[in-house]
Amino acid sequence: MKLETLLPLGKVDPGLRAPETPLDLHAVAQDARTIEALGYDGFVVEETKEDPFVVLALAAQATTKLRLATAVAIAFPRSPAVTAMSAWTLQKLSRGRFTLGLGSQVRAHIERRYGVRWSAPAAWMREYVQALHALWNCWQNGTPLDFRGERYRLNLVVPLFNPGPIDHPAIPIHLAAVNRRMCRIAGEVADGIRPHPVCTPSYIAEVMLPAVRDGAGTSGRALRDFAVAMKPLVAAAPDEALLEAKVRDARARIAFYASTPSYLPAFDHHGLGDLAAEAKLLSRAQRWEELPRLITDDVLHQFVVVGTYDTIGRQLVERFGAVITHCEFSIAVRNVSDRERLAELVRAVRSASSDAARARIVGADM
Secondary structure (H helix, E strand, O other): OEEEEEEOOOOOOOOOOOOOOOOOHHHHHHHHHHHHHHOOOEEEEOOOOOOHHHHHHHHHHHOOOOEEEEOOEEOOOOOHHHHHHHHHHHHHHHOOOEEEEEEOOOHHHHHHHOOOOOOOHHHHHHHHHHHHHHHHHHHHHOOOOOEEOOOOEEOOOOHHHOOOOOOOOOOOEEEEEOOHHHHHHHHHHOOEEEEOOOOOHHHHHHHHHHHHHHHHHHHOOOOOOOEEEEOOOEEEEOOHHHHHHHHHHHHHHHHHHHOOHHHHHHHHOOOOHHHHHHHHHHHHOOOHHHHHHHOOHHHHHHHOEEEEHHHHHHHHHHHHOOOOOEEEOOOOOOOHHHHHHHHHHHHHHHHHOOHHHHHHHHOOOO
């Protein structure tokens, strides 16, 4: 299981600054070098308050080995040609270290935040990924561009705007997914999935991965190198006293997710549909302070990995080592002591992980 760090923009900076501070773009290069020195495999950036492609360009220029990924960039507000160019540029800059993580977002955001006409997301995402591959194939191999889909028609290539071939043209695409349909699409056309943090190991193993296999079977693809990359829900602190506050935050987060219809399948899988329905009613009434009481200790531990820093690495591997290939985790680094603690955690995860676990995920079982 590879260990990667997520940069939650505006929340936690994995560099040498305190949590809850806005992202300092001028410090991204140093943060990336710090992460690489700590022994992380990768560095991933989500799209919230900053453009993830810009942030990753800064990280790419400052590092030599660190894998870089969007986790995720929102696909549908961007045309496939725009996304294809951004990914191509980052892959060239990073010398083959980039992974394009894409998400669909929900209808309200697509229509009311981005101003884009909505349609069924699974079919849309399939066509979007196919369009990306058509563009990259054209640029790399000179294949005539003639992509004809329900939403996109691409057939114009002008030499001035053709970036041409690069040394590492195979750009992995990972799709954010919760429900079976998007998992099937990932199996058909993508190189990996990104389960939402609300997805438990059993939900991934029993619902998501079978759907991935079905999709791959439809298109006749092999899945030996298929990735399952995830940032699990974690409540972690240096000691038990400080852990209490993290647990309170985790209850609130789980309750919020339960109130969100898009994540209902993950709760239904554990027989928690009634809890999700109650959470939805409370959220509609904006009774936010009442949501955390819905999350009992049993529900909390079903969705959240809870522990102190000296145990959390081993717990992550024990819980997710057989169902994911890439685990994203970080703690705030405020001083040299915190940096040493994080380095120890990285080493602990590496020592507890095994190639056999990864083979179970993406080998014969897939």
